[in-house]
Amino acid sequence: MKAIHLVDPLKTTTAIPSLEQLEYIALTSHPGILIEQAKIARANKLISYEKSQIIDNVHLGISYEREFEKRVSGVGPLLSFDIPLFDTNYGNIERAKFLHKQAEKALAAQQQAIAKNVTSSYINYVSYIKQIHHYEKTVIPPVINAIEFGKEFFDRMQMSMIIFLETQIDLYKHKLELLELIYKTAIEYATLEFVTGTQLENTEINSQNQSK
Numbered sequence: 768m769k770a771i772h773l774v775d776p777l778k779t780t781t782a783i784p785s786l787e788q789l790e791y792i793a794l795t796s797h798p799g800i801l802i803e804q805a806k807i808a809r810a811n812k813l814i815s816y817e818k819s820q821i822i823d824n825v826h827l828g829i830s831y832e833r834e835f836e837k838r839v840s841g842v843g844p845l846l847s848f849d850i851p852l853f854d855t856n857y858g859n860i861e862r863a864k865f866l867h868k869q870a871e872k873a874l875a876a877q878q879q880a881i882a883k884n885v886t887s888s889y890i891n892y893v894s895y896i897k898q899i900h901h902y903e904k905t906v907i908p909p910v911i912n913a914i915e916f917g918k919e920f921f922d923r924m925q926m927s928m929i930i931f932l933e934t935q936i937d938l939y940k941h942k943l944e945l946l947e948l949i950y951k952t953a954i955e956y957a958t959l960e961f962v963t964g965t966q967l968e969n970t971e972i973n974s975q976n977q978s979k
Contacts, residue, residue: 783967786889789959793881797964800881803874810867817860884962892959895952902945910938 784792794800913934960967 783892783956783959786886789885789889789963789967790882792965793885793963794878797881799877799964800874803870803877806870807867807874810863810870813863814860814867817863820859881962881964885959888955888959888962892952892955895948895955899945899948899952902941902948907938907941907945910934910941914938 783789956967
């Protein structure tokens with residue numbers, strides 16, 4: 768039976784930013800956050816635009832011609848006064864303010880959802896990494912030693928073949944469990960990048976951590 772060779776290695780690196788750094792990255796550069804911030808900026812511009820269209824009052828001058836008594840025609844006085852106008856644009860302003868509040872609420876909801884997803888994915892990823900280290904350093908080495916020890920005794924005919932094979936089966940089972948953990952870790956790494964909204968290996972913070 769031939770071994771299966773992976774073309775692309777699964778990403779299970781521990782060199783990732785801290786949870787606080789990941790939340791900062793997500794809340795400042797995640798596409799969902801940027802979209803909601805753009806909506807707020809657009810609502811602000813709409814409010815400013817609608818306010819600029821308001822005319823509080825108007826200076827109105829009126830001149831008119833009238834008929835006097837005895838068929839004498841003449842021109843009446845020029846009237847000049849200020850009158851208030853009912854400005855229907857206030858409705859547009861209130862609508863723009865409503866859109867602004869809605870955008871702010873959407874941004875807050877997006878921030879909470881992203882922070883929650885980043886925290887959940889980070890905890891899962893770190894947990895898988897710890898389990899991998901446990902298998903590599905604690906679980907598998909004693910089984911390998913037991914196989915080597917068993918082989919030595921089997922060669923001397925001091926151990927049953929069944930016991931020796933059972934030890935090998937245990938090793939394969941542990942390696943299979945380790946491979947499953949590596950697979951889950953790679954999936955969680957991809958999930959962490961998705962909920963953060965960026966490739967972790969290209970982040971400036973991660974580069975600083977690796978250079979230390």
